[in-house]
């Protein structure tokens with residue numbers, strides 16, 4: 049691999065005599081990783097269920113290495129949202145941000161959702177995750193990944209950080225800034241990054257990262273925590289940005305971050321704050337991952353409750369639509385006991401998470417508020433794909449479960465008609481090994497495929 053000369057000099061200066069090991073390591077293959085979605089399945093259960101062999105990623109309990117030749121994105125368990133394909137060192141940021149149930153969490157640069165899906169899993173259906181990406185097209189992929197993973201307490205937005213700040217000053221308990229960066233840690237996995245590095249290197253990204261960080265700090269509650277991460281090695285984009293945060297914001301402190309075998313400390317060059325060593329670095333020749341940087345920051349003060357600026361009243365057309373939905377959702381406990389409200393917009397019904405009922409988002413560019421439950425057509429409720437992904441088999445009695453490795457499960461995911469013995473009527477939840485894939489409509493014994501066309505398996 050031909051690395052840019054400027055980059056080679058930079059890394060030699062950081063690694064000294066270790067540089068040879070780093071260079072040699074780039075000739076090898078990068079590791080493939082997946083993260084189990086504990087919002088749907090425990091790690092233990094997943095390991096019993098999966099037909100693939102895998103070995104643990106040492107720094108996260110739900111992370112695993114798998115063999116490159118295994119087609120993990122083609123398996124129905126992937127489409128059931130049981131795991132997310134993720135580069136192993138990219139599993140660190142969400143795992144090191146101490147999200148607690150009930151928190152209001154912001155993932156400011158979230159697409160395509162590798163970290164947002166884990167942050168939402170840590171919330172366990174409580175609190176709120178605002179997942180944002182400035183790119184609208186990338187935010188669409190983010191929404192799909194959050195929905196496939198079965199998350200409902202979400203607000204998916206596509207805004208510049210400065211604009212979000214107008215809506216959420218000092219609002220969040222926890223914030224992740226997984227910043228756009230020069231991607232030096234991705235050269236082996238994606239050699240096209242070398243070209244983009246040559247066009248836009250650390251000098252271009254560092255000011256953008258500072259701008260994003262500055263808005264993020266203003267959105268963090270006193271007492272809140274912010275994790276800043278990149279997949280690059282340049283100190284300009286990493287420690288020097290954190291140094292600037294410390295210089296400009298006396299209320300910000302670097303917190304200790306849990307490290308492990310093969311992790312390195314942050315680099316405090318002469319004249320820089322020694323606390324920068326608390327940051328974390330992953331180098332590909334020292335640990336089984338491509339490379340990452342993470343800094344955990346704490347804002348001084350104690351967290352109060354966020355201000356509410358909106359009432360929870362629903363619209364008058366709501367009563368009828370809500371009633372038809374509730375008849376459908378009779379046995380789903382979390383739909384009867386949620387802390388939010390059901391909102392009706394046009395034909396669509398949404399379950400708005402509690403914290404989102406208390407704020408105004410008028411004028412904000414969003415792709416989703418809460419969970420799209422379904423649509424109300426000619427007085428009848430049609431459940432959404434996203435609702436199917438949030439359900440557990442035991443919460444909805446009218447189910448059919450296909451074997452995960454069956455031809456039928458794959459046919460269903462391709463949008464084809466599946467012939468099954470038995471008589472079905474109404475909305476049937478189709479599962480693979482007991483984990484929902486989507487809907488079918490029982491019609492005179494046959495099952496009409498209602499899998500969301502945009503998600504079909506190719």
Ligand SMILES: C[S@@+](CC[C@H](N)C(=O)[O-])C[C@H]1O[C@@H](n2cnc3c(N)ncnc32)[C@H](O)[C@@H]1O
Pocket residue numbers: 138156157158159160161162163164180181182183186207208209226227228229260
């Ligand atoms: C490193 S990627 C994020 C990866 C993501 N966190 C994940 O784990 O899947 C950085 C993201 O930042 C977005 N981005 C670029 N400039 C931004 C800005 N000014 N504000 C917010 N997001 C930005 C990019 O569109 C890109 O999706």
